[in-house]
Amino acid sequence: MTAFTAEQLANLATRALLYEVSVNPKPGLVDPVSSGPHPDMTVFTFINSSLSLQPYLLFCAQTGLDWPGDLPALFQALRPAGMAAEQAMFAATDGVNTHKGAIFSLGILTAAVAYEQSRDLTVRQVVQQMLVGLTAGDFAATAAKTDAELTAGERLYLEHGLTGVRGEAEAGYPSVFDHGLPMLRQATGTLNQRLLDSLLAILSHFTDTNLIHRAGTTAILPVAQQQAQAILATGGTHTQAGMRLLEQMNADFLKQNLSLGGSADMLILTIFTGLVEGVI
Numbered sequence: 522m523t524a525f526t527a528e529q530l531a532n533l534a535t536r537a538l539l540y541e542v543s544v545n546p547k548p549g550l551v552d553p554v555s556s557g558p559h560p561d562m563t564v565f566t567f568i569n570s571s572l573s574l575q576p577y578l579l580f581c582a583q584t585g586l587d588w589p590g591d592l593p594a595l596f597q598a599l600r601p602a603g604m605a606a607e608q609a610m611f612a613a614t615d616g617v618n619t620h621k622g623a624i625f626s627l628g629i630l631t632a633a634v635a636y637e638q639s640r641d642l643t644v645r646q647v648v649q650q651m652l653v654g655l656t657a658g659d660f661a662a663t664a665a666k667t668d669a670e671l672t673a674g675e676r677l678y679l680e681h682g683l684t685g686v687r688g689e690a691e692a693g694y695p696s697v698f699d700h701g702l703p704m705l706r707q708a709t710g711t712l713n714q715r716l717l718d719s720l721l722a723i724l725s726h727f728t729d730t731n732l733i734h735r736a737g738t739t740a741i742l743p744v745a746q747q748q749a750q751a752i753l754a755t756g757g758t759h760t761q762a763g764m765r766l767l768e769q770m771n772a773d774f775l776k777q778n779l780s781l782g783g784s785a786d787m788l789i790l791t792i793f794t795g796l797v798e799g800v801i
């Protein structure tokens with residue numbers, strides 16, 4: 522695989538953010554045609570947010586390239602920059618949470634791709650070694666928090682044992698490497714079609730805490746997964762029947778105010794990895 526400079530990797534990561542929000546029609550998500558169940562956001566909010574994250578993404582890439590070895594320490598070196606990037610995002614979006622999860626996940630993956638270029642490890646192994654113990658460590662602190670201090674993810678952990686983005690990250694992003702990326706590699710048609718099919722492959726097997734948080738019940742999870750599986754089984758974006766089911770899912774999610782913010786982040790990671798591999 523070609524060795525990239527930090528600037529090149531940061532550019533690919535920024536492109537992944539911009540490509541994701543451009544894909545249409547995405548159920549429960551913002552795109553150029555519709556803000557979906559996000560009245561506080563538009564595609565322009567995401568463009569502003571993406572551009573505000575460029576310095577952070579460059580920091581993650583350069584830190585990964587230069588890192589001498591200990592991988593858990595690499596993740597710890599990124600966290601303060603991630604917290605600062607959240608503030609840059611909020612400044613660019615007038616306080617709207619566009620990419621909080623993407624700051625966490627794309628920062629980790631950008632650093633991991635940079636680090637892996639000169640090592641005999643897979644990117645997934647680097648991510649897993651960076652994040653070993655993350656879920657246990659982060660959630661151990663929740664017991665001491667008041668209810669008002671808990672994030673959506675922490676609350677779902679305490680109530681349902683769901684580990685959200687932390688569990689997905691510590692497992693090495695199976696939704697990306699086992700579902701989104703394999704679909705992207707073999708998907709055909711326009712780039713928009715290929716990325717929609719990749720999102721559906723992610724949705725088919727994914728535990729999105731945004732979806733559960735908005736629905737107020739974990740029962741929504743198998744419903745959404747089965748809808749995505751049915752669309753793919755009907756030909757996905759390559760048949761009129763598949764597109765009708767996708768448009769229907771889009772309308773259903775708008776009507777029920779359901780968000781797939783976590784799934785969008787996994788599509789961002791899938792696109793970034795596809796750009797690095799050269800399959801896009």
Ligand SMILES: CC(C)(COP(=O)(O)OP(=O)(O)OC[C@H]1O[C@@H](n2cnc3c(N)ncnc32)[C@H](O[C@H]2O[C@H](COP(=O)(O)OP(=O)(O)OP(=O)(O)O)[C@@H](O)[C@H]2O)[C@@H]1O)[C@@H](O)C(=O)NCCC(=O)NCCS
Pocket residue numbers: 559596599600602603604607618619620621622623624625626628629672673674675684685686687689690728729730731735780781782783784786787
């Ligand atoms: C580490 C944190 C990011 C963890 O945050 P939290 O405790 O809240 O944990 P989760 O809820 O599990 O996840 C946080 C965000 O991650 C995305 N996400 C959700 N589920 C998953 C999953 N299973 N796998 C991967 N990623 C997941 C999601 O982010 C996206 O959705 C947000 C937009 O959707 P929306 O519904 O609009 O969200 P809200 O506005 O919050 O809700 P409404 O009010 O509108 O209803 C957006 O953030 C997307 O990115 C989850 O929201 C955090 O605690 C943390 O430590 N952050 C600091 C940064 C950091 O650590 N950086 C490290 C640098 S490497």
Ligand SMILES: Nc1ncnc2[nH]cnc12
Pocket residue numbers: 541542549550551552559619620623781782783785786
């Ligand atoms: N397109 C999108 N819409 C809503 N939330 C998102 N989080 C990341 N991308 C998103």
